[in-house]
Amino acid sequence: MATFLVLRQLPGLTRDQYAAAQQAASEAARQASTSGHIVRHLGGFFMPGTGRAICIFCAKSLADVTTVNERAGVPFTEVLEAIELRPKGES
DSSP states (O other): OEEEEEEEEOTTOOHHHHHHHHHHHHHHHHHHHHTTOOEEEEEEEEETTTTEEEEEEEESOHHHHHHHHHHHTOOOSEEEEEOOOOOTTOO
C-alpha cells in the first residue's frame, strides 16, 4: 500500500462544506474497499484562507484513489504518490 495526496482547489468553501466533502471521500473509499479495491481515507488539511485542501489516502494505486475521488464528487486538481519522511527517533 502507498500513500497518496489529493490536492484540491475549493474557493469559497466553508468548514462545514469541507467536512461534508471529507465524509463523501471517506464513504467512497469504504465502498471501493468492499468491491475489492482497498482504499483508506486517512484525513486531510483544509486551509480556509486559500480555499485549498490536501486529503490523504492509502491504496495500492493512484488509479484507485482517483476513482474514489471522482465517485465522491469532490473536485481535485491532482493526485500524487507521497513518501513520508520523519526525523530519526520519531515514529
